[in-house]
Amino acid sequence: MNFELTEDQLAVQEVAREFAEKKLKPRAEEFDTEARFDMDLLREMGELGFLGIIIPEEYGGGGMDAVSYMIAAEELTRGCASHAAAVGLSNSLYGYPLLTYGTEEQKKKYLPGVCAGEKVGAFALTEPGAGSDAAGLSTTFKKTDNGYILNGTKIFITMGAVADNVIVFATSKKGSGPRGISAFLVDKDAPGYEIGTIEKKMGLKASPTTELIFSDCVIPQENLLGKEGHGFxxxxxxxxxxxxxxxxxxxxxxxxxxxxxxxxxxxxxxxxxxxxxxxxxxxxxxxxxxxxxxxxxxxxxxxxxxxxxxxxxxxxxxxxxxxxxxxxxxxxxxxxxxxxxxxxxxxxxxxxxxxxxxxxxxxxxxxxxxxxxxxxxxx
Ligand SMILES: Cc1cc2nc3c(=O)[nH]c(=O)nc-3n(C[C@H](O)[C@H](O)[C@H](O)COP(=O)(O)OP(=O)(O)OC[C@H]3O[C@@H](n4cnc5c(N)ncnc54)[C@H](O)[C@@H]3O)c2cc1C
CATH class of the missing domain: 1.20.140.10 (Butyryl-CoA Dehydrogenase, subunit A, domain 3)
Incomplete structure (x- = not known):
């Protein structure tokens, strides 16, 4: 068994540690006090490759291993947990499902911007009445001739306030359980999409945690993520x-x-x-x-x-x-x-x-x- 990090992993650690020391740590207190996420730092994290560290290079990522990703996440968190949370969001909560279940067109359209820190992707599962019981969603989707109509409210969505595209989970019928759930890629300019309350929190204050409201929100057919019924x-x-x-x-x-x-x-x-x-x-x-x-x-x-x-x-x-x-x-x-x-x-x-x-x-x-x-x- 070998507990030593590889040269590549050590290099990731060094770059992340230096960025955290110089750019995040000196301002973490200010970000916390002002409850402010710095979008310039997001772009810098994108340029350094952290936002797409495990996403393949063909979609704008670094194509690295998950251990390197954990090393980067740890080091960046040492600087500022709120800004490091954006790295977890882009790689895991947004990048992974898009990469694994998305069509080639969806991946090419959405992943490079998020990996570069020029766009923000978010993940919207939680609702006022569905937290741990994630299959108990109330947000519904209805099929139309050209796509889908979403109705409902999501809460506690990390970076929801600044997201360009959000993976939203909805059910065909409330009470239909895991098999009723599908996932959709919802653009911020979709008709019927609205940003609600931005929560005041105990910690992680610089990371915006937001309510998202969907009122007859129109989703084109090509923005279904994966197959219908595979959302859970x-x-x-x-x-x-x-x-x-x-x-x-x-x-x-x-x-x-x-x-x-x-x-x-x-x-x-x-x-x-x-x-x-x-x-x-x-x-x-x-x-x-x-x-x-x-x-x-x-x-x-x-x-x-x-x-x-x-x-x-x-x-x-x-x-x-x-x-x-x-x-x-x-x-x-x-x-x-x-x-x-x-x-x-x-x-x-x-x-x-x-x-x-x-x-x-x-x-x-x-x-x-x-x-x-x-x-x-x-x-
Ligand atoms: C800062 C922040 C950021 C977040 N970001 C996102 C995001 O980006 N996207 C998103 O979709 N969600 C997000 N969430 C939501 C988060 O995932 C939920 O808050 C979490 O899953 C818990 O759900 P809940 O708050 O409704 O608690 P509840 O499910 O109501 O739980 C309340 C208590 O009951 C316990 N409990 C519930 N069910 C059981 C059970 N079966 N057995 C034993 N104990 C149980 C829980 O452990 C807890 O102690 C975020 C939350 C916060 C605070």
Missing amino acids: RIAMSTLDGGRISCGAMGVGLAQEAFNIAVKYSKEREQFGKPIAALQAIQFHLAEMSIMIENARNLVYKAAWKKDQGQDYSLEAAQAKLYASEISTKVTHKAIQVLGGYGYIREYQVERMYRDARVTELFEGTSEIQKLVIARYLLK
């Missing part, structure tokens, strides 16, 4: 990949908070010596380091299985569950190591704690990950 399958397979990148985000936040805690513990003196000399602080740091290492290994293993073409749903759920929960724990401990200063915005760990919390919720809550894992264990 598309959504579930998409979330497998998305879950690993959520895990990588959790690792990134934990690693950055840990680094801050280590540095601070060596500088802060109480009772005439650095607090790093106190065994209580050393125990915190030791526990944090093990959690981070375990989480990263789970994330890498799930990504590696994906790269081998093996079923990785179990490992993706394990990685997402563990990495998101330790992200909250490690950032919580980092605040403890910094004492009162950890609670002050200037020291940044309080933002990381707030950002980490959502990794336990989106792309399937921790409880849903446990259900997925148990299903594998008991089959």
Whole structure:
């Protein structure tokens, strides 16, 4: 077994780390305070190849492996989780289903712009009445002579406020379950498409989370994604990949908070010596380091299985569950190591704690990950 990264993976790590250090980290606090996503930085991430890192080159991507993608996601998150979330969105939630289920025309039309950071793609599954129960959608589609008409409301859509094209899941009839669901590529200028409330959130504040409303929204026939009735399958397979990148985000936040805690513990003196000399602080740091290492290994293993073409749903759920929960724990401990200063915005760990919390919720809550894992264990 080889735990070393390849030369290509090390190169990705270096570029992502440098970008995070220079472009994201110095402004992360400002983005959080202003709840503002910087579209120029999105374009820069596109130019560096992060937005389409696992998308094949023929569609404007980097054609790299999933492990490289996780490395990039971790490093970028260390700089600013809100901007790193856009990388997970473009590669996993938007790029993957389009690449896997889209027609050649759809892929050529939509993927290159999103990989370049010139366009934004989003993924709209969640509704006011359908979160964990994703098959219980109320947004409906009706077939017409030329295409489809969508009606309904989606909530909590990452980058929905700035998206040019959104993958929207709708049912032929409310109550018809997974088999009634289809997926559609909806352009922002489609008649009947409207951006609703932009949510105010606890964390990940710079990443816009938005309501999308479809009122007799007109979709041309060629914008059906995959086959009619295959939407639920598309959504579930998409979330497998998305879950690993959520895990990588959790690792990134934990690693950055840990680094801050280590540095601070060596500088802060109480009772005439650095607090790093106190065994209580050393125990915190030791526990944090093990959690981070375990989480990263789970994330890498799930990504590696994906790269081998093996079923990785179990490992993706394990990685997402563990990495998101330790992200909250490690950032919580980092605040403890910094004492009162950890609670002050200037020291940044309080933002990381707030950002980490959502990794336990989106792309399937921790409880849903446990259900997925148990299903594998008991089959
Ligand atoms: C910042 C943010 C960004 C998001 N981005 C997107 C996006 O881009 N696209 C998108 O489609 N969605 C997005 N979401 C939605 C997210 O995926 C959902 O919030 C999530 O799936 C949970 O759904 P819910 O909020 O309705 O909670 P609910 O499903 O109502 O869950 C409430 C509680 O009940 C528990 N629960 C529910 N069912 C079960 C069960 N069967 N067994 C055990 N426990 C259960 C849950 O674990 C949770 O603890 C985003 C959410 C947030 C907060």
